Amino acid sequence: xxxxxxxxxxxxxxxxxxxxxxxxxxxxxxxxxxxxxxxxxxxxxxxxxxxxxxxxxxxxxxxxxxxxxxxxxxxxxxxxxxxxxxxxxxxxxxxxxxxxxxxxxxxxxxxxxxxxxxxxxxxxxxxxxxxxxxxxxxxxxxxxxxxxxxxxxxxxxxxxxxxxxxxxxxxxxxxxxxxxxxxxxxxxxxxxxxxxxxxxxxxxxxxxxxxxxxxxxxxxxxxxxxxxxxxxxxxxxxxxxxxxxxxxxxxxxxxxxxxxxxxxxxxxxxxxxxxxxxxxxxxxxxxxxxxxxxxxxxxxxxxxxxxxxxxxxxxxxxxxxxxxxxxxxxxxxxxxxxxxxxxxxxxxxxxxxxxxxxxxxxxxxxxxxxxxxxxxxxxxxxxxxxxxxxxxxxxxxxxxxxxxxxxxxxxxxxxxxxxxxxx
Amino acid sequence: xxxxxxxxxxxxxxxxxxxxxxxxxxxxxxxxxxxxxxxxxxxxxxxxxxxxxxxxxxxxxxxxxxxxxxxxxxxxxxxxxxxxxxxxxxxxxxxxxxxxxxxxxxxxxxxxxxxxxxxxxxxxxxxxxxxxxxxxxxxxxxxxxxxxxxxxxxxxxxxxxxxxxxxxxxxxxxxxxxxxxxxxxxxxxxxxxxxxxxxxxxxxxxxxxxxxxxxxxxxxxxxxxxxxxxxxxxxxxxxxxxxxxxxxxxxxxxxxxxxxxxxxxxxxxxxxxxxxxxxxxxxxxxxxxxxxxxxxxxxxxxxxxxxxxxxxxxxxxxxxxxxxxxxxxxxxxxxxxxxxxxxxxxxxxxxxxxxxxxxxxxxxxxxxxxxxxxxxxxxxxxxxxxxxxxxxxxxxxxxxxxxxxxxxxxxxxxxxxxxxxxxxxxx
Numbered sequence: 127x128x129x130x131x132x133x134x135x136x137x138x139x140x141x142x143x144x145x146x147x148x149x150x151x152x153x154x155x156x157x158x159x160x161x162x163x164x165x166x167x168x169x170x171x172x173x174x175x176x177x178x179x180x181x182x183x184x185x186x187x188x189x190x191x192x193x194x195x196x197x198x199x200x201x202x203x204x205x206x207x208x209x210x211x212x213x214x215x216x217x218x219x220x221x222x223x224x225x226x227x228x229x230x231x232x233x234x235x236x237x238x239x240x241x242x243x244x245x246x247x248x249x250x251x252x253x254x255x256x257x258x259x260x261x262x263x264x265x266x267x268x269x270x271x272x273x274x275x276x277x278x279x280x281x282x283x284x285x286x287x288x289x290x291x292x293x294x295x296x297x298x299x300x301x302x303x304x305x306x307x308x309x310x311x312x313x314x315x316x317x318x319x320x321x322x323x324x325x326x327x328x329x330x331x332x333x334x335x336x337x338x339x340x341x342x343x344x345x346x347x348x349x350x351x352x353x354x355x356x357x358x359x360x361x362x363x364x365x366x367x368x369x370x371x372x373x374x375x376x377x378x379x380x381x382x383x384x385x386x387x388x389x390x391x392x393x394x395x396x397x398x399x400x401x402x403x404x405x406x407x408x409x410x411x412x413x414x415x416x417x418x419x420x421x422x423x424x425x426x427x428x429x430x431x432x433x434x435x436x437x438x439x440x441x442x443x444x445x446x447x448x449x450x451x452x453x454x455x456x457x458x459x460x461x462x463x464x465x466x467x468x469x470x471x472x473x474x475x476x477x478x479x480x481x482x483x484x485x486x487x488x489x490x491x492x493x494x495x496x497x498x499x500x501x502x503x504x505x506x507x508x509x510x511x512x513x514x515x516x517x518x519x520x521x522x523x524x525x526x527x528x529x530x531x532x533x534x535x536x537x538x539x540x541x542x543x544x545x546x547x548x549x
Numbered sequence: 550x551x552x553x554x555x556x557x558x559x560x561x562x563x564x565x566x567x568x569x570x571x572x573x574x575x576x577x578x579x580x581x582x583x584x585x586x587x588x589x590x591x592x593x594x595x596x597x598x599x600x601x602x603x604x605x606x607x608x609x610x611x612x613x614x615x616x617x618x619x620x621x622x623x624x625x626x627x628x629x630x631x632x633x634x635x636x637x638x639x640x641x642x643x644x645x646x647x648x649x650x651x652x653x654x655x656x657x658x659x660x661x662x663x664x665x666x667x668x669x670x671x672x673x674x675x676x677x678x679x680x681x682x683x684x685x686x687x688x689x690x691x692x693x694x695x696x697x698x699x700x701x702x703x704x705x706x707x708x709x710x711x712x713x714x715x716x717x718x719x720x721x722x723x724x725x726x727x728x729x730x731x732x733x734x735x736x737x738x739x740x741x742x743x744x745x746x747x748x749x750x751x752x753x754x755x756x757x758x759x760x761x762x763x764x765x766x767x768x769x770x771x772x773x774x775x776x777x778x779x780x781x782x783x784x785x786x787x788x789x790x791x792x793x794x795x796x797x798x799x800x801x802x803x804x805x806x807x808x809x810x811x812x813x814x815x816x817x818x819x820x821x822x823x824x825x826x827x828x829x830x831x832x833x834x835x836x837x838x839x840x841x842x843x844x845x846x847x848x849x850x851x852x853x854x855x856x857x858x859x860x861x862x863x864x865x866x867x868x869x870x871x872x873x874x875x876x877x878x879x880x881x882x883x884x885x886x887x888x889x890x891x892x893x894x895x896x897x898x899x900x901x902x903x904x905x906x907x908x909x910x911x912x913x914x915x916x917x918x919x920x921x922x923x924x925x926x927x928x929x930x931x932x933x934x935x936x937x938x939x940x941x942x943x944x945x946x947x948x949x950x951x952x953x954x955x956x957x958x959x960x961x962x963x964x965x966x967x968x969x970x971x972x973x974x975x976x
Contacts, residue, residue: 137740144738157761169734187817190766190774202769203762272931277905279885282892285799289809289892292900294800296716297705303800304807304894305708307715307759308701314759318726319580319929325733326560326584327936332740333563338934346911349900349926351576351722353616354604356912359897360924361606366897369716371693374603379693381702381712394712396697404689465689467698469712472766472774475700475757483683486754487768498768503755504731505681508746509738 137332143170144509148328151227151234152176152211155183157310158284158344159240159268160207161317162324166236167210168502168511174230174527175208179215179520179549184283190472192495200495205517209490209499213518214527215549222547224249229532231256236324237265242281243273253339262337264327268320270312272343284310284344291315291348292355298368305368312344319347376400377432378408378439381469382447384455394469395452397443397459402427407462412446492516524548559585559938565957567591567644568621569658570725572599574650574676575617577725581646582620583928585938589953590621591637591658593628596946608921615923619915620941622949628658636954641667643957646732650676650725654687661747671745674732676724680751690752692718699756700764723759724752800894801869804876807894812844812868819845821890828887834871839864915942 140146148171152163155177167173177183185207186198193200217223228251231237237256239246246252246267253265270287271277280286288294288311298304320342327338349356355366373379379398386393399405405427409420420442425431432439447455452468459466468474475481490497490513502511528534528542542548556562562585568578569591582588590597602613624640626633641647641664651657653675664673675681678690679698688694693714696702702712731748739745757764766774799811813822822844829835842856842864850856875883877893884891893899901924906912909931917923928937 138737139741144734144741161758165730165734184817188761190763190769190771192769192771194771194773202765202771206762206765266930271905272909274931275905275908277881277885280881280892281888282884282890285809285811286890286892289894292895292897293715294809294894295807295896297713298709299711299713303802305705305713306799306809306894308704308707308763309759309761311715311759313761314723315726318723318730321730322580322584322726322733323560323930323932323936325730325737327932327934329733329736330560330934330936336934338932338936340936341931342929343909343931346906346909346926347929349911350580350929351719352717352897352900353576353579353926354613355717355897356900357612357616357923357925358604358606360901360914360922361608361610361612362604364604366717368713370711371714373693376691379691381693381697392706394697394703394706396694396702396712398691398693400689400691460685460688463689465691465694467688467694469697469703470700471703472700472760472764472768473772474703475764476767478698480679480683480685480688480698480753484680484751484754486757487765496770498765500757500762500765501754503727503750503758504734505749505751506731506735506738506746507748508742508744509735 138170139509140170142514143168143512144506146170148172148236149234150174150236150238151230152238153227154238154240154268156185156240156283157203157207157313158316158320159238160185162238162266162268162320163211164207164209165317165321165502165504165511168513169509173211174523174531175211175213175518176216176218176227176230177213178217180217192497195495199519202498205497206499208517210514211518212523212527213520214524215520217547217549218249220545220547222542222545224251226528226532226542226547227251228259231259231263233531234260235262235264235328237263238268238324239265240268243267243269243271243278257337260337262331262335264324264331264337264340266320266324266340266342268316268342268344270344272346273341284313287312287316287344287348290345292352293348296366296368298370300368300370300372312348315351316342316344316347319350371396372436373398375429377429377436378405378443380440380443382440382444382455384447384452385450391471393452395447395455396467396469397455398465399432400465402429404464405432408443408459408464411458411462411464412442415446418442488513490516493519521548557585557587557938558935559583560934560936561586562938564645565589565643566646566648567640568648570599570648570650570676571597572602572613573721574648574725574728575599575614576722577648577650577674577676577729578621579617579619580726580729580929582941583937585936586646588621589624589640589949589957590618590944591640592623592625592946594625600946608919610917610919610921612923615917615943616925618918618943619923619925620938621944622953623944623947624950624953625947634658636958638663638667639958641671644668644671645736646672646674648674648676648728648732650721652678652687652690653681665745665747669744670739672732672735672739672748673745674728674748676721676728676750676752678751679753681749692720695720695752696756698753699759701756701759704760704763720752720756723755724750727755798865801872803872803880803893804874806877806896806899808872808875808877808880808891809894810872810889810891812865813890814844814848814851816845818890819843819847821888824887825889825891828883828889829867829871832871834874835867836863839867913939915940917942918945
C-alpha cells in the first residue's frame with residue numbers, strides 16, 4: 127500500500143465540525159500534549175486518548191477537583207485537557223497492549239505522544255516502525271528538549287522546561303532571586319505551536335500524500351516567545367532579566383495593593399500608562415480623590431520624567447489604590463481610558479462579567495457530578511468549537527474503541543482484559 | 550490556492566497571508582512565514598508601529614520587529630489614500646488569510662464585513678484584547694493588564710508577595726498564536742465549504758491557559774484551591790502533585806548562575822528528591838540525620854509533626870550550600886544521569902550558546918531589515934519534511950511593494966497604484 131492510497135483525500139468536516147473525520151491517537155499526558163488533541167476534538171476530530179489506569183497520569187492527581195473531591199476521575203485539570211475525547215486504558219508495558227496501539231495506528235491519521243524521548247522506540251513504536259504500518263501517518267512527539275541533541279534525555283515537568291527555555295529568570299523583583307512564572311510555563315506555550323505545526327502538516331499531506339514526524343521541543347517552542355530578547359542578546363550582549371512589573375516604554379506600570387476585606391488574601395489591581403495623555407488621565411483621577419496636583423506637574427508630563435520619578439509615583443498610586451477595591455480602581459481608570467484590571471484570582475474569574483459574556487466556562491453533561499471546562503480559545507464564526515463530551519473516565523469508551531473502531535470481537539476483548547492489557 | 554506565487558518551502562507554501570496586524574500581533578504572521586506562507590505585512594507610510602517597540606540595538610533597530618516580522622514581505626499602503634484602499638481590497642481578494650490584532654472597535658483599515666465582501670473565501674483572523682463583544686470588549690489594554698485579567702499574574706504572589714509579570718511581554722503572543730491555530734482549523738472548514746469565516750481570539754481568555762487550570766477552581770467547587778497562597782493558617786497545604794507549580798522554593802544560586810530545583814514530596818515525584826539527596830550524599834554534602842528520609846512519604850511525617858519546619862529549613866540550607874558548588878553544565882549532566890528535577894535557569898545568553906541547541910541547529914542568523922545579522926529562534930518543530938522556511942529576516946519599509954503588487958495583482962495593478970514603493974514610504 128503506498129502513501130497516496132492510504133490517504134483519503136476527501137476533506138475533513140461535517141455536522142460535528144471542520145475536523146470531523148480526522149482520526150487522532152492521543153498517547154500524550156499531563157498538559158502540553160493533551161491540549162493539542164483537546165483543540166482538535168472540540169472541532170470534531172475523533173481523538174482517542176490512551177492512558178494507564180495503573181500508572182495514573184500526573185494531571186489526574188492534580189487539582190482543582192470537581193466538588194473538591196480528590197479523586198483521579200474528578201480532576202478538572204485532566205477534564206480541561208481531555209474534554210471531547212474518547213478514552214481507552216492500555217498497559218503499554220505489555221506487548222498485547224502495544225498491539226492494540228498498532229491497530230489504532232493503522233486507523234489513525236495522527237499520533238500525538240509525549241513520552242520521554244526514546245521510550246516509543248524502546249516499545250517498538252518509534253516513527254519508523256509506525257510508518258511501516260501506516261505510511262501516511264503524521265506523528266507529533268512533544269518533549270522538553272526534543273528528540274535529538276545531547277540534552278534530549280533531560281526529563282521533568284514544565285517548570286524545568288520553563289528554566290531551559292529562559293523564563294524562570296524573567297519573573298521577579300528588580301533585585302534578588304527571581305520567582306519564575308506560575309507553574310510549567312512551556313506547557314502553556316508548547317501546544318499553540320504544536321497545533322499550528324500539526325494542522326499545517328495535515329494540509330501538506332493532503333497535497334503531497336506524505337506523512338511526517340514532528341519533533342516539538344517545549345523549550346524551543348517557549349523560545350519563540352522570547353525571540354526579541356534572544357535577538358537582543360546576540361546583537362548587543364544585553365541579558366534580559368526580571369524587571370518586577372516595570373516596562374521600559376511605559377510608566378507608571380505596575381501592580382498595586384488594594385482594599386482587602388479583613389482575613390482575606392491581599393488583592394491587587396494592575397495599571398499601565400501607555401502615553402502622556404493616559405498619565406494625565408490617571409493623575410486627574412488621583413488628584414480628584416485627594417486634591418493633589420500630579421496632573422499639572424510638568425516633571426511628570428513625559429515618559430522620561432515619569433521614569434525618573436517612578437518609585438515616588440508608584441507610592442502615590444498605591445496610596446490611592448489602598449483605599450478602594452481593585453474593581454473600583456479598574457472601573458475608575460477604565461472610565462478615563464487608562465488600562466487597568468483586577469489581578470484576577472479564580473474567584474474573580476468566576477464573577478468576571480467579560481469572561482461570563484464570552485461563555486468561557488462551559489458545563490458539560492454526562493456524569494453524575496458537575497463537569498465544567500474552559501471553552502476553546504479560538505472563536506470561529508461559522509464552525510464553532512463545541513465540547514462533545516466530558517473527558518473520559520477509566521474504561522468509559524472501551525467498547526466503542528475496541529469493538530466499534532477496531533472491530534474486535536467479545537472473545538478478543540475478554541482475552542485482552544484477562545491478560546491485564548486493558549488497564 | 551495561489552498559482553502565481555514563486556516556489557517557496559514550507560507546509561503552507563501555497564498560501565498568501567495579508568498581515569494587517571500592528572505591534573501587538575506580529576508573531577501570528579511570523580508563524581505563518583515560518584511555515585512557508587507568503588506573508589505580506591501591510592505598513593503605513595511611516596512604517597509599522599512594531600518598529601518602535603524595544604529592545605533596540607545599537608543600529609537603532611527594533612528587535613521586536615526584527616524577530617516577529619522575520620520572513621515577511623513589506624508593502625506600504627497609505628490608509629488615507631483612496632487608491633491604496635482599492636489596492637488593499639484587491640489584495641484581500643487574493644488573500645487566503647487576513648490577520649489583525651486590535652480591539653473590536655479600534656480604528657481599522659477595513660471592517661470584517663468589507664473583508665468578507667471582498668473575498669468570501671478568505672479567513673479573517675482577529676486577535677483581540679478581551680473578545681469581539683462584551684461589557685469590557687473596549688477596555689484599554691496592555692500586556693500587564695491582560696495578564697492580570699486572565700489569571701496567570703495572581704498566583705505569582707505565592708512566591709514573591711507581589712503578582713509579577715514575565716518581563717518579556719507574553720499576553721498578545723498567546724492570543725495571536727491561538728488565532729493561527731483557529732485560522733488553520735477554519736482552513737479545513739473552507740476546504741469542504743469553499744467559504745471563509747471570522748476567527749477571533751481574546752488575550753484575556755488565552756491567558757487563562759497559563760494557570761494550569763487553576764482558573765477553574767471556584768467554578769468547579771474547590772475555592773480552597775487558590776491561585777494564591779494561603780497567607781493565613783499555621784500549616785501551608787502541601788503540594789503532592791509533583792508539578793513544581795506550588796512549592797516553596799525553586800530558585801537557588803549555583804556556581805555559575807541560578808539553578809531550578811524544587812524539593813518535591815509525595816508519591817508522584819518524591820523519588821526525584823531522593824535521587825537528588827543521593828547525589829548530595831555521594832558528594833558528602835548532606836548531614837547523616839537526613840540520609841534516611843524518604844521524600845516519597847515524608848508528607849506523612851510532616852503532617853504528624855515528626856518533621857518540623859526547622860528540619861525542613863536545615864535541609865534547604867544544606868541544599869543551598871551544595872548547589873553553590875554546582876555549575877550549569879554539570880547540573881544538566883547530573884540531572885540526566887540521576888533523573889533529577891534539576892535544571893539551569895537559562896538566560897538568553899545560555900540559550901544562544903547552548904550546546905544542545907547547537908547540535909539541533911536551532912538558531913538562525915539572518916540578514917535583518919538593514920542587512921546586518923539578527924539571531925532568531927529556528928523552526929518550532931524539527932522534521933525531515935519540507936515544513937519550514939528558514940533564513941529570512943524582517944523587511945525594510947516597503948521593500949517588497951512592487952514585487953507583491955506584481956505577483957498578487959499583476960503588472961497592471963502596479964501601474965495603477967500610486968504609492969507602491971520606497972518613495973511612498975519617504976513622503
